[in-house]
Amino acid sequence: MTEKSWDEQRFRDIEYNLKTIHEEIARAAEDSGRTEADIDFMAVTKTVEERFINHAIDCGITLIGENRVQELLRKKPNLHLKGVRKNLIGHLQTNKVAQIVGEVDMIESVDSLKVAREIGKQSVKKGLVTDVLIEVNIGREESKTGFMPEETPERIAEMAEIEGVHICGLMTIPPICDRTAELCKYFENIYNMYVDIGAKKIDNVSMNILSMGMSGDYAEAIRTGSNHIRVGSKIFGPRIY
Numbered sequence: 272m273t274e275k276s277w278d279e280q281r282f283r284d285i286e287y288n289l290k291t292i293h294e295e296i297a298r299a300a301e302d303s304g305r306t307e308a309d310i311d312f313m314a315v316t317k318t319v320e321e322r323f324i325n326h327a328i329d330c331g332i333t334l335i336g337e338n339r340v341q342e343l344l345r346k347k348p349n350l351h352l353k354g355v356r357k358n359l360i361g362h363l364q365t366n367k368v369a370q371i372v373g374e375v376d377m378i379e380s381v382d383s384l385k386v387a388r389e390i391g392k393q394s395v396k397k398g399l400v401t402d403v404l405i406e407v408n409i410g411r412e413e414s415k416t417g418f419m420p421e422e423t424p425e426r427i428a429e430m431a432e433i434e435g436v437h438i439c440g441l442m443t444i445p446p447i448c449d450r451t452a453e454l455c456k457y458f459e460n461i462y463n464m465y466v467d468i469g470a471k472k473i474d475n476v477s478m479n480i481l482s483m484g485m486s487g488d489y490a491e492a493i494r495t496g497s498n499h500i501r502v503g504s505k506i507f508g509p510r511i512y
Contacts, residue, residue, distance in 0.1 A: 281508070282326050288506050289330050292489075296500070299493035310493055311480070313358065315503030317342070321349040323507055328355055336360040336379070336501055340367040344374065360442075360501060362416050365389045373397050379442050379482055382406040382416040387430045394435030402439045404482055405430070409461050410446035417443070420460070424468055431475040440480030440499075441465050445488075455495050458483055462496035 297307040316324045317338045324335065328351045335350075337343035338361030347357070356376040363371065363378060363386055371378065372393040381387050381403045394401045405427055408417035418426050423441075431438055441464065445457035461483060469478030484492025486505035493500065 278322065281323060284508065285323060285326055285506060286330055289327065289332070292502060292505060295490050296493065299490040303494050303496065305493075305498075309498060311499040313360075313499065313501045314506055315360065315485075315501050316346070316507075317361075317503060319503075319507045321346050325349075325351045327506060328352075334358065338362075340371045344370065347374070369393045372401055373399055377402040377404065377439065379404040380406050380416070381430070382408075382418065384426060384429060387433055387436055391433035391435035400435055400437050402437050404440050404442040404480060405438060407441055407443045407461055407464070409443045409457050412446055415444065420464065423464065424471075427468060427476060428473060431473050436475075438476045438478075440478050440482065441468075442482035442499075444485070445483070451491060454488060455491055458492055458495035458497070465496070 292312070293307065296310050296312060300307050300310050311334060313334045313336045314324070314327050314332045315336045324346070333354060334356045336358045337346070340359065340363070343357065343359065358377040358379050359371055359375045360379045362380055362382065365386055368386065368389040372390060378390060378401060381390065387403070390401050390403065405423065406417035407423050408415050408419055411419060427438060430436060441461060443461045445454060448454040462481060465478060465481045468476070480499045481497050482499040482501065483497045484500040486502050489500040489502055
């Protein structure tokens, strides 16, 4: 197969995958008493080449997420970004904050007070307010970053005081589960936390976004209350590391 025919097949695959995902989002949203329009659908573009990202955008994707600061900055000039939001979704090191503030619409993976303060500092320097999500380690996994569930409300109250930062909601990745019921229990726990924190009406905390659900579990996440899903391999195929 030539490179051109390979690309054409990949483009067709992306189109088919997006159609399938939209149908599944619509069904899951209906099951939860909502519509597809209530769900923010992000295309995760880690390791994906620009021409395939652009094809997904041309097919209607309006939100992309990158894991790494340098990869996002490298790709950005080559992407069809008019009308497209760009979020950073991976772990952010404090020494990379200055590079990314102002380059994305949201940082979804704030996992420490130190990072939040640095985002605020760099945002103020640039005359900006940066929207962020707070990462919760809902499964208490040592291999993952994020705040422990019991400390999250207090940490959010502290971060709400940081100038240059606006907290828009929560993000989580649950542990790998053998049973759907077990997975949904993690989703339910963070949904309840999301509702409880929102009910406190903390200044500078919107709690409009609950980001949970990826390629393998977004339908279950939507049915359990997610309104923001992150889908990569189910759009673009397996990642190349």
